[in-house]
Amino acid sequence: MNREELARFLRSRRARLTPLDAGLPMGERRRTPGLRRQEVAQLAGMSVDYYIRLEQGRGPHPSRQVLNAMSRALLLSRDERAHLFRLGDQPLEPARRSDSVPASILHLISFLEEVPAYVLNARYDLLAWNPLASALMGDLDAQPPDNLNVIRWIFSAPDLVDHLGDEEKSRFTRAAVADLRTAVAAYPDDHDIQALVAEMDALSPHFRALWADHEVEVRREQRKMIMHPEVGLIHTICQVLPVPDRDDLRLVLYTAEPGSASHQALRRLREVTLSSLDESGCV
The missing domain is CATH 1.10.260.40 (lambda repressor-like DNA-binding domains)
Structure with missing residues (x-):
């Protein structure tokens, strides 16, 4: 304890x-x-x-x-x-750590052609994503493996979250830190999570201030306004769903109100993405 x-x-x-x-x-x-x-x-x-x-x-x-x-x-x-x-060393449910994304989830996100989707672990490492998520968040495929951590983006590479408006970025930052604190308690012996917290504590006064608030909240649904350079403003509904039998993993989906301008923007983004993949010979 x-x-x-x-x-x-x-x-x-x-x-x-x-x-x-x-x-x-x-x-x-x-x-x-x-x-x-x-x-x-x-x-x-x-x-x-x-x-x-x-x-x-x-x-x-x-x-x-x-x-x-x-x-x-x-x-x-x-x-x-x-x-x-x-x-208090009395967990309500046993926590299990696994960064292995089930094949069924990989198949699912690949089939979601109109929905940006990716998989996160408790440390906020991006483990898998579909082409539309990469297009929405800024070419994830071009990022080196050690730069695919969202917490690190927020506090050490803020340009990688510039697709969020200032208010959304502030709200998301606070929610992510509160969620990371739940992971520290859920996996007290996980050296990778502890190392990330120590790194951010040494790097960012903003992180230290948020961490000192001791806020705790598991991320679930959140609405975000995203400014995309090719299709403009998108009002999204960000759903964070637990992956069955994988306590450490969350499936993140970005949707929009059916028939809305944002829904049409996501469809245009899909068309741009498919066109780009076709030109590169990937489809």
Whole structure:
């Protein structure tokens, strides 16, 4: 159990709550934001001393009952609750790491001719993609293998995410860091994920600031506005789906509202992509 990381997470979640959030009276003016430790212990039905020791990184191994109680007291989201259980060495589901993309998924993305699709692992490495995804995101086939990590793009090669507008880039950056934190807890012995976090921490003050917020959220659906140099603005619906029997992998699909201008833009992008492939002799 990582006591220090558990302690930091508990402190960060307590600091974001107000007494009103938790159904408590505001009382006198507070010198620091957030609930007091005594209030969290009261809401969780546990002793103040026990909770304080957990926040100080010197508490005992918490039971599932204790983790459930703290989750309710701190008003944790579903993703945050799962993260808390992993930090307490009581994962809700066993995590399995595998970067091998099943053949069935490779076939699926190749058949999705009008839908940009790619596969990510928990470290945000791009493992596979179809031609339309490459066209949408900027010629993925031309990138060297060690430069196919989306987290690294965000913080060390921002030109590779210039297809996103400023607002979308900011929202995506925060969501990706929150998602990466869930991976650190899910795979505590994964040296590749730890190395990526250490690299970004040393490289980017922005990453350090976001990491210090201890936000936790598994990526699912997100709407993005993408400016493509050939077909213009595309309003996409980005779906992030877990790959069956591969806990580490996610299938990412970009769709648009049927019949919309963005839907037509994706179709034009497909035509441009097929024309380019035909000229290069790849089809």
